[in-house]
Every structure is written in C-alpha cells, then in structure tokens.
Amino acid sequence: MADPMRVRATENGGVVDVKILMKHDMETGQRKDAAGKTIPAWHIQTVIATCKGKEVFHAQFGPAVSKDPFLNFKFKGGAKGDKVTVTWVDNRGDKRTDEATIA
Amino acid sequence: MRRAFIRATAALAAIGLTAKAAAAQSPSSTSGKGRVKVVYQLSEGIDQAVRAMANLRNHLNAAPDTKIVVVAFGYGIDFLVEGAKDARGNTFEAPVAALASSGVEFRVCHNTLNARRISEQNLLMDAKVVPAGVVEVARLQFEEGYAYLKP
Numbered sequence: 001m002a003d004p005m006r007v008r009a010t011e012n013g014g015v016v017d018v019k020i021l022m023k024h025d026m027e028t029g030q031r032k033d034a035a036g037k038t039i040p041a042w043h044i045q046t047v048i049a050t051c052k053g054k055e056v057f058h059a060q061f062g063p064a065v066s067k068d069p070f071l072n073f074k075f076k077g078g079a080k081g082d083k084v085t086v087t088w089v090d091n092r093g094d095k096r097t098d099e100a101t102i103a
Numbered sequence: 104m105r106r107a108f109i110r111a112t113a114a115l116a117a118i119g120l121t122a123k124a125a126a127a128q129s130p131s132s133t134s135g136k137g138r139v140k141v142v143y144q145l146s147e148g149i150d151q152a153v154r155a156m157a158n159l160r161n162h163l164n165a166a167p168d169t170k171i172v173v174v175a176f177g178y179g180i181d182f183l184v185e186g187a188k189d190a191r192g193n194t195f196e197a198p199v200a201a202l203a204s205s206g207v208e209f210r211v212c213h214n215t216l217n218a219r220r221i222s223e224q225n226l227l228m229d230a231k232v233v234p235a236g237v238v239e240v241a242r243l244q245f246e247e248g249y250a251y252l253k254p
Contacts, residue, residue, distance in 0.1 A: 006228045021228040068204045070228065103224060 002090075007100035009084045016078035016102055018049060018057070020071040020086055028063035044088045047071065051084050051102075061088075078102050140170040142249040144240050145179035152182035153189050155254040156198045163205055172243060176212030176236025183211055183230045184221060196227060203229040212236030 003023035010017050022044065029041025041063055049057035056075040078084070085099040141162070145155055155173070162169060181187055182195045189195070199209065210233045211226060223232055233239045243249040 008224060008228065010224060019228060068200070070200065 002094055002096040005086060005088075005096060005098045007084065007086050007098050009078070009100045009102040011078060011080050011102050015074050015076055016051070016084070017074050018072070018084055018086075018100075020047075020049075022047075022069045022071070022088060022096075024068065024088070024090065026061075026063070026065055026067045026069065030063070042090060042092060044069065044090045047086065047088045049073075049084060049086045051075070051078050051082055056084075137248075138168055138170055139166060140243075140247065140249045141172070141252055142240055142243045143171065143173045144251065144253045145173060145175045145182075146177040146236070148178035149181055149187070149189055151179065151254060152195065156195075156202070158252070158254045159202055159207060160198075163202075163207070167205075170206065172208045172210060172249065174210050174212070174233070174236050174239045174243070175230075176215045179236075180211050180215050180219075180221070180226075183209060183227050185225050185227060199227055199229050210236075210239055212239070 005023065006019075006021040008019045024044050025042060026044065027039050027042040029038065031039045033039055043063050043065065044061045047057070047059040047061060048055060054077075056078075057073050059071070061069065080102050082102045083099050084102060085097060087095060087097040089095050143155055143159065145151055159171060159173070162171065175183055182189075183199070185196075187195050203209065209227075209230045211230045213232050213234050215221075215236060216223060216232065226232075240251070244251055
C-alpha cells in the first residue's frame, strides 16, 4: 500500500493554506533499469482536495511531475477545525486518502 | 555493604552482556546480510546541519543502500524550521526534500519543540516528530542496531 501523505492546513484571514507532500515514485516510463529494460510508467494522475464535502482543488498530474510531489494551494471558505481531505489516484488505480484539520 | 556492592556490579555487568548480545543479534536477525543503518545526531545548530547535508549526500553516493535516520534536538532542529537559512542565505528546503526522497528520515524531538516554543506547523513537511530526541538516538542504536554518527 502507498505511503501516507503529509497534509497541513492553516487558516489566516479567511484564507486556508494547504500544503501536501505526497510519497510516490512518479516513474515516467522513460527510464531504464540496470538490465536495460524500460521501467513502466507509474505516476499519480489525479489529486482531489475536499473540505466539508465540497471539492476545493482538482489537479491532473502527468509524468513530468517530480518524485514525491509537493503541492501548495489556498482556498477561501474554510474555518479552523474543519477537515481537509486529499485523495490521489495513480495510473495503476492505486489510491491514497489522508486528511488534516485546519489550524 | 561490600557484598551488596559486588552483587550490584555483577548484575550491571550481566545486563551489559545481554544488551551486547541483543545488539549483535539484531542486524543478522532482521535481514540476512543486514542493511547498514545509521543514525545521525544533530544538536548543534546550522553549521552542523550544513556539514551534515554534505555528509549525508556523500554517504548515500558511496553507499546508496544505507538506511539513514537523522535525529534532531536542541539547536539541531533549527535547519528543519521553515525559512531557516545557512550562512550563504540558502534555505534547507530543497536539500532536505532531496534527501528525504532518497530515503533519509528526519525526526524532530518534541521536548525541544515544547522548550523552545516552536510549533509543529512551522517545521518542514519532511520532518516527523518523535517524543524525545535522546531516547530515539538510544533506541535506534540499542534496539535496531543503528550505527551512530555525529557530523
């Protein structure tokens, strides 16, 4: 199973700042291993963040995104104590969901 | 009185022996040949952290298979606080993230955070908080067979 993400959310002046550190190898499908065989592509395809059941962020990732991606975005309408839930799905259908409480 | 003292030292020596035996066994029992595991202690501030970054990079270049855990406490946590800069004005975010991607773990002492009134929220994302730095350094060496390095 995939490693957990680190999610951090802080509210300041009505704006919630969300920082996400995902753990993923993000294989591009271009690299070769020591034996010269191509390593198949394996990367995150979609990232979705929700707060109080509402989608606040939706991203499509491709092979150009680095290993262990870091993501930072802001949204309005969240309050301290609310939960932000982040989910990614990769091209093999693996999923990982983590959440953080807004501080 | 003297006899009690002798008995006490004998007991201590026995504890020492079993401890040594346990430490000697753990690497072989966890994985055949045993992957080299190293704990880096950082407790002396930014200059030490700069040295450690170079040490860690060189360590992983020469022996990529090494499992490395960095335990930071006291002034050693400074470089893991957001916005920390070295003497040349470079931040630590990029080198720490790069090392974390290659498998280095950064563990920060919770006692230090309390004592110095630093919020967990202000640490870099790659840092993980452990209850006590010194306990972690001792535990890794005693229970998990880590080698000890202080850059």
